Amino acid sequence: MIKIKVKCFSQVKYALGVDEFVIELNAGTSASELEQKIRSEAGGKLDGISLRIAVNQKYMPNNIELNDGDEVAFIPPVQGG
Amino acid sequence: MEMKWHSFHRFRADNNMIKVEIIKGPISFFPNDDTREQDGAELIFNGRVRATEYGNSITALEYEQYEGMAEAELKKLAEDSCQKFPIHDLFCKHRIGRVEVGATSLHVVIWSKHRKEAIDAMSWFIIELKKQVPIWKWAILEDGSRMPSKCEHDH
Numbered sequence: 691m692i693k694i695k696v697k698c699f700s701q702v703k704y705a706l707g708v709d710e711f712v713i714e715l716n717a718g719t720s721a722s723e724l725e726q727k728i729r730s731e732a733g734g735k736l737d738g739i740s741l742r743i744a745v746n747q748k749y750m751p752n753n754i755e756l757n758d759g760d761e762v763a764f765i766p767p768v769q770g771g
Numbered sequence: 772m773e774m775k776w777h778s779f780h781r782f783r784a785d786n787n788m789i790k791v792e793i794i795k796g797p798i799s800f801f802p803n804d805d806t807r808e809q810d811g812a813e814l815i816f817n818g819r820v821r822a823t824e825y826g827n828s829i830t831a832l833e834y835e836q837y838e839g840m841a842e843a844e845l846k847k848l849a850e851d852s853c854q855k856f857p858i859h860d861l862f863c864k865h866r867i868g869r870v871e872v873g874a875t876s877l878h879v880v881i882w883s884k885h886r887k888e889a890i891d892a893m894s895w896f897i898i899e900l901k902k903q904v905p906i907w908k909w910a911i912l913e914d915g916s917r918m919p920s921k922c923e924h925d926h
Binding site: 697699700701703704744747748749763765766768769770771 | 818834835837839840841843865876877897900901902903904905906907908909918919920
């Protein structure tokens with residue numbers, strides 16, 4: 691098993707109601723598999739919202755395999771400026 | 772003394788100076804600098820909070836950041852701008868937290884030899900900022916409620 695810290699922002703935070711949480715996953719889980727879990731947890735509130743994946747504060751491809759201790763964020767469309 | 776300043780700026784023209792800051796309080800503008808003898812253009816952009824967001828009247832925006840990554844991405848964009856366009860220096864401040872309607876949320880200054888490259892670089896920098904930098908807006912509505920803004924990077 692691996693432990694992943696998930697950071698939540700904007701619509702993800704709004705949908706899940708938390709700033710961050712820690713989740714235990716099977717070794718070899720990909721970021722996109724975790725994204726599916728989170729979308730399912732959000733119960734449709736993230737439908738139609740594109741999410742980019744950041745691992746340890748860097749944008750990464752969705753199929754990246756996660757490692758124990760990673761910090762993951764699912765980044766909704768950003769809105770700076 | 773004059774020669775010293777002259778060589779200082781020539782050195783800077785070959786080595787872009789970048790300043791990037793994420794600020795939690797009101798933005799103070801970068802101070803005026805009349806010693807830039809190699810820069811024919813100084814372009815300033817201030818982004819301010821509009822009174823409406825997606826058709827709703829708002830009292831303020833609250834900017835949320837991914838702490839650490841937001842500043843790193845902003846710095847990377849500033850560096851990329853200096854690589855992509857023949858500009859000299861790029862300074863940027865982005866405010867986070869609550870920003871009242873009318874207040875400045877983004878302050879960018881670009882210096883370059885001529886105006887065109889500064890204008891092109893400014894446009895590119897702000898477009899990319901709105902695609903890459905993990906900062907989000909929460910709309911504070913007139914009834915006090917707080918909603919993630921649906922406003923995306925298409926304007």
